Amino acid sequence: MLKVLRDLLVYNREFAIGFVLTVGIFLFALAHFWAPMPDSAIYLLPPDMPPSAQYWFGTTSRGQDVLWQMSSAIWNTMLFGLTVTVISRLLAVIVGMVSGYLGGRWDQFLMTINDTMIALPNIPILLLVYFVMRDSMSWPVLAATAALLGWNYDARLIRSVTLSLRNREFTRHAVFAGMSVPQILVRQHLPYVMPVIFFTAMNNLIWAIGIEVTLSVLGFSDVNRPTIGGMIYWANQHQAIIAGIWWWIAFPIIAVVLLFLGLFLLAISVNEYIDPRSRLSRMGA
Amino acid sequence: MDGFSKYLAQRLFQFFLVLFLGISLTFLITKLSPVDPVEQSVSLMTSFGATDPRAVELMREALAELYGLQGSLFEQYINFWSRIIVGDFGPSLSSFPTPVMSLIMAALPWTVGLLLQALIISWCLGNLLGALAGYYRSNMLLKLSGALVMALHPVPAYIIGLVLLLLFGFIWPILPISGGAQMNLPPSFSFDYIRSLILHGTLPALTLVLGGIGSWFISMRSLASNIVTDDHVVYAELAGVSSGKIFSQYVARNALLPQLTGLALSLGGVFGGAVITEFVYNYPGVGRLLIQGIYRGDYSLVLGVTTISIVAVAVAVLIIDLLYPLIDPRVRLG
Numbered sequence: 328m329l330k331v332l333r334d335l336l337v338y339n340r341e342f343a344i345g346f347v348l349t350v351g352i353f354l355f356a357l358a359h360f361w362a363p364m365p366d367s368a369i370y371l372l373p374p375d376m377p378p379s380a381q382y383w384f385g386t387t388s389r390g391q392d393v394l395w396q397m398s399s400a401i402w403n404t405m406l407f408g409l410t411v412t413v414i415s416r417l418l419a420v421i422v423g424m425v426s427g428y429l430g431g432r433w434d435q436f437l438m439t440i441n442d443t444m445i446a447l448p449n450i451p452i453l454l455l456v457y458f459v460m461r462d463s464m465s466w467p468v469l470a471a472t473a474a475l476l477g478w479n480y481d482a483r484l485i486r487s488v489t490l491s492l493r494n495r496e497f498t499r500h501a502v503f504a505g506m507s508v509p510q511i512l513v514r515q516h517l518p519y520v521m522p523v524i525f526f527t528a529m530n531n532l533i534w535a536i537g538i539e540v541t542l543s544v545l546g547f548s549d550v551n552r553p554t555i556g557g558m559i560y561w562a563n564q565h566q567a568i569i570a571g572i573w574w575w576i577a578f579p580i581i582a583v584v585l586l587f588l589g590l591f592l593l594a595i596s597v598n599e600y601i602d603p604r605s606r607l608s609r610m611g612a
Numbered sequence: 613m614d615g616f617s618k619y620l621a622q623r624l625f626q627f628f629l630v631l632f633l634g635i636s637l638t639f640l641i642t643k644l645s646p647v648d649p650v651e652q653s654v655s656l657m658t659s660f661g662a663t664d665p666r667a668v669e670l671m672r673e674a675l676a677e678l679y680g681l682q683g684s685l686f687e688q689y690i691n692f693w694s695r696i697i698v699g700d701f702g703p704s705l706s707s708f709p710t711p712v713m714s715l716i717m718a719a720l721p722w723t724v725g726l727l728l729q730a731l732i733i734s735w736c737l738g739n740l741l742g743a744l745a746g747y748y749r750s751n752m753l754l755k756l757s758g759a760l761v762m763a764l765h766p767v768p769a770y771i772i773g774l775v776l777l778l779l780f781g782f783i784w785p786i787l788p789i790s791g792g793a794q795m796n797l798p799p800s801f802s803f804d805y806i807r808s809l810i811l812h813g814t815l816p817a818l819t820l821v822l823g824g825i826g827s828w829f830i831s832m833r834s835l836a837s838n839i840v841t842d843d844h845v846v847y848a849e850l851a852g853v854s855s856g857k858i859f860s861q862y863v864a865r866n867a868l869l870p871q872l873t874g875l876a877l878s879l880g881g882v883f884g885g886a887v888i889t890e891f892v893y894n895y896p897g898v899g900r901l902l903i904q905g906i907y908r909g910d911y912s913l914v915l916g917v918t919t920i921s922i923v924a925v926a927v928a929v930l931i932i933d934l935l936y937p938l939i940d941p942r943v944r945l946g
Contacts, residue, residue: 450884
């Protein structure tokens with residue numbers, strides 16, 4: 328695993344850039360544990376200070392330091408994204424592998440549900456969930472809802488991988504050796520599915536962060552918990568653009584775009600690493 | 613049964629299943645609510661001043677009937693369905709007494725128009741660029757444009773919309789940033805009205821196009837670069853078929869089939885982007901209606917828009933599925 332990482336860093340420029348960006352932003356987010364002031368405190372500092380030596384990214388109209396707000400915000404946003412990703416990966420792997428391996432009626436049933444879920448518009452459903460839950464909407468509930476809506480594309484992908492593994496020699500050996508279905512799936516097939524899970528996890532993380540940004544920008548989450556979307560929400564509430572407090576909006580946008588770029592570069596380079604065809608064509612074969 | 617009617621039956625089954633499960637899900641979500649929508653609306657209406665308690669009691673009953681919250685859960689469910697089939701969601705509370713349905717019907721053409729042009733432009737452009745990039749792999753210009761659209765692809769619609777709004781609304785103010793058309797112009801087929809329609813639609817459509825083009829580009833490029841190594845393409849190259857013909861007839865045409873399926877699958881997600889874009893630009897479509905409904909606590913409006921958007925996306929998917937046989941002879945001829 329470490330050797331693969333080293334090779335990718337040395338030979339794949341996209342992976343190297345993506346890795347540096349993602350790790351850099353992660354470290355920046357980690358820094359919020361050493362923040363000099365609590366991230367929920369407001370009107371602690373002089374408001375509307377432009378970026379200076381004392382306040383690197385300026386302060387907000389609510390008297391918060393943009394730099395430290397951002398650090399907490401990225402942490403919370405990433406935490407949300409990772410929660411969605413882990414739950415939805417579990418669903419996608421279980422549905423995809425069971426559907427692909429068992430085939431027949433099970434496959435038909437699971438894939439029909441799957442295709443139905445794909446055709447449902449996510450944002451209106453998430454908004455409806457927020458609307459009926461209102462104040463009892465906490466970020467774990469939102470994450471769980473997003474996860475329930477975000478697994479179906481990848482379940483299809485994992486199913487197709489398992490489908491091709493099912494007819495391979497080693498699967499038949501495992502069956503004759505008396506392994507049960509869960510054993511075959513976990514011990515024989517899962518290692519082959521792992522790279523796909525990793526690749527889809529990146530894309531899902533990007534999607535989940537996008538959902539978080541979208542919903543909190545509208546104020547449809549706990550607005551007192553700093554998140555990237557939440558920062559933009561407050562900036563809009565205080566008319567930051569018209570008041571000329573550009574740093575309140577610009578820095579969160581730059582941070583989230585860099586994070587997206589980093590994750591996306593990781594996703595495509597890992598995909599390339601998994602799919603040898605595109606690797607060969609890159610080498611000019 | 614021949615292949616085509618089997619395909620048709622399958623698609624229709626899927627369509628009705630999407631409607632059934634989607635609307636049942638919507639019903640279930642409304643039952644999750646820890647707050648009673650009736651109480652919520654009552655407190656909203658009585659918050660302006662003291663009201664006669666008897667009047668409040670009457671209002672409660674009327675609202676419970678209006679929201680279909682009377683009787684057992686199963687009765688409510690049946691009631692919910694019967695109202696959806698006739699398209700009656702009751703009057704909107706925030707713009708009383710206009711029925712929710714007429715609000716939605718007034719907003720729907722805006723959303724459909726916006727989505728249609730954004731989808732067509734991003735799908736065509738993304739596929740063209742992607743196919744070219746997959747076929748002519750060493751072209752620097754294509755690589756550069758590919759990197760650009762791919763970098764924009766993961767950025768959420770809100771961020772793209774906000775940045776465009778800042779660029780063309782504040783820094784270099786050349787385009788209108790709010791509304792669907794100029795306020796003082798009556799809707800007509802006059803030159804002025806159509807011009808303002810196009811100008812107002814430019815930024816919302818551009819937001820959706822910039823966000824949507826990347827995913828088509830990525831999948832088309834990988835499809836095309838896989839097809840390029842296929843035997844039939846190699847054979848055509850050896851036989852001296854012109855490269856333009858190989859590109860359009862041998863590579864792009866084959867790669868377009870999965871992309872059309874992808875279009876049907878992506879509609880649900882694209883709709884979400886349109887909701888947010890409409891909010892950013894105050895565009896008078898169903899997305900803005902939905903978000904306004906949430907801010908104003910308008911239960912029947914939110915429920916109506918969610919249901920209609922599920923139905924609208926399902927219908928659009930069905931239309932694409934029905935167009936599919938036209939370009940794939942395997943389905944048409946069975």
